Amino acid sequence: xxxxxxxxxxxxxxxxxxxxxxxxxxxxxxxxxxxxxxxxxxxxxxxxxxxxxxxxxxxxxxxxxxxxxxxxxxxxxxxxxxxxxxxxxxxxxxxxxxxxxxxxxxxxxxxx
Amino acid sequence: xxxxxxxxxxxxxxxxxxxxxxxxxxxxxxxxxxxxxxxxxxxxxxxxxxxxxxxxxxxxxxxxxxxxxxxxxxxxxxxxxxxxxxxxxxxxxxxxxxxxxxxxxxxxxxxxxxx
Numbered sequence: 001x002x003x004x005x006x007x008x009x010x011x012x013x014x015x016x017x018x019x020x021x022x023x024x025x026x027x028x029x030x031x032x033x034x035x036x037x038x039x040x041x042x043x044x045x046x047x048x049x050x051x052x053x054x055x056x057x058x059x060x061x062x063x064x065x066x067x068x069x070x071x072x073x074x075x076x077x078x079x080x081x082x083x084x085x086x087x088x089x090x091x092x093x094x095x096x097x098x099x100x101x102x103x104x105x106x107x108x109x110x111x112x
Numbered sequence: 113x114x115x116x117x118x119x120x121x122x123x124x125x126x127x128x129x130x131x132x133x134x135x136x137x138x139x140x141x142x143x144x145x146x147x148x149x150x151x152x153x154x155x156x157x158x159x160x161x162x163x164x165x166x167x168x169x170x171x172x173x174x175x176x177x178x179x180x181x182x183x184x185x186x187x188x189x190x191x192x193x194x195x196x197x198x199x200x201x202x203x204x205x206x207x208x209x210x211x212x213x214x215x216x217x218x219x220x221x222x223x224x225x226x227x
Contacts, residue, residue, distance in 0.1 A: 036218075041223075043203045044218045098168070099157040099170075102155040
């Protein structure tokens with residue numbers, strides 16, 4: 001069955017540093033991969049989508065890479081701020097249909 | 113910016129009772145979803161709905177669950193006879209376009225507590 005692994009459950013970094021989060025998947029060749037942010041008690045908020053033919057995508061301080069050979073996506077937040085503290089979820093589309101499968105998430109804490 | 117709204121924000125129900133969770137998706141969206149998240153666990157897909165019928169469902173979505181779009185704006189999830197293990201956050205999501213590469217927009221969820 002399709003599996004998504006986000007290797008770190010928690011990541012603590014200092015303000016101003018770059019946070020790098022990892023998402024690995026197995027038993028699937030997705031056409032695209034999505035990243036969401038989730039704050040405590042809130043629903044996921046869409047951040048970025050990257051397609052299989054795109055190596056890299058950027059949006060302001062966010063950067064996502066997608067390596068279909070390694071079956072891995074990296075999510076970077078540069079010049080991190082305490083307001084970036086949240087749980088970040090990686091998601092792939094289910095093989096049959098349009099619904100999403102989520103990883104468990106990585107909780108990022110940025111200290112000032 | 114348009115958003116998905118869910119009511120109630122918190123529902124407390126006795127085991128065995130029926131519960132209906134309500135969602136108002138973004139107005140011009142065509143695809144609707146329910147997900148759940150048990151405390152401390154990952155977001156899990158339950159069901160998707162398009163063109164007034166279920167288009168896909170997970171193994172979690174068994175006979176005790178049903179969905180409905182009773183009018184042009186609401187999308188509901190009914191749990192017929194709740195169990196303790198149904199306690200979770202339930203998220204509604206919607207998507208606008210036929211292109212499945214478009215992101216889903218989530219509401220802030222209903223916290224369902226079964227006593």
